[in-house]
Amino acid sequence: MAFTVAVVVLKGGAGKTMTALALAEAAAEAEAAATLVDSDPMGGAVRQAALAEETGRPMRATVMGLAAVDLPKRMGSITPGADFVVIDGPPPGALKIAKAVMESADVVLMPCPARPGDLDRVPATLQLAQDVGVPVFGAFNFYKRNTNNAAAAEELVIEYGVNMLDTRLIDSTKVSENYGLRPRGLVARYGRELLDELTRKAAG
Ligand SMILES: Nc1ncnc2c1ncn2[C@@H]1O[C@H](COP(=O)(O)OP(=O)(O)OP(=O)(O)O)[C@@H](O)[C@H]1O
Ligand SMILES: [Mg+2]
DSSP states (O other): OOEEEEEOOSSTTSSHHHHHHHHHHHHHHTTOOEEEEEOOTTOHHHHHHHHHHHTTOOOSSEEEEOOOTTHHHHHHHHSTTOSEEEEEOOOTTOHHHHHHHHHTOSEEEEEEESSGGGGTTHHHHHHHHHHHTOOEEEEEESBOTTSHHHHHHHHHHHHHTOOBOSOOOBOOHHHHTTTTSOOOHHHHHHHHHHHHHHIIIIIO
């Protein structure tokens, strides 16, 4: 069975799609048969994979769209032969899909914007994962060292009891400029670090 990571936080614009693309690409680069399942009805990951293909540097991971509440039942047939699967979680309103995505996964990776105002949906995300019975790891995104936002966010995740990874991604235009490209530079490195830390801490 494939090891499956669901990238979910019930907050828009937190970096779910960027993180899912980076992680899936890192797995494919490490010579795993990696598949990214895009559960967002808007298909943001599928779109970015298509754009990357047009540049002549296609994603090495297989990217497919499937926004369905019966995802857990369909996982085996949509990802035959995959040994690493990443599911890009849906936007915040699609609660039933978010639940189905978590039910399909071995672990939830929760991007946490390192700005206190953007962590408001973290408790609800943790609660959903607890209801489903899947472990959660958080990873800071939009991190700005030595700022009040970073300090406040660090305190909040402790208060919420989030199991945070050491891997984090800074706030940088280099990240947004990676839109529609195969992950490169610091985004590619973020994917590799996530893969390494998640594999050690979750896959055992
Ligand atoms: N660390 C970062 N620094 C700068 N920009 C970032 C960073 N992470 C993500 N972004 C940008 O923020 C925007 C939102 O990211 P992304 O689409 O991955 O979020 P999302 O959680 O999938 O959003 P949605 O809920 O709409 O699906 C994108 O334009 C992305 O390029
Ligand atoms: Mg998205």
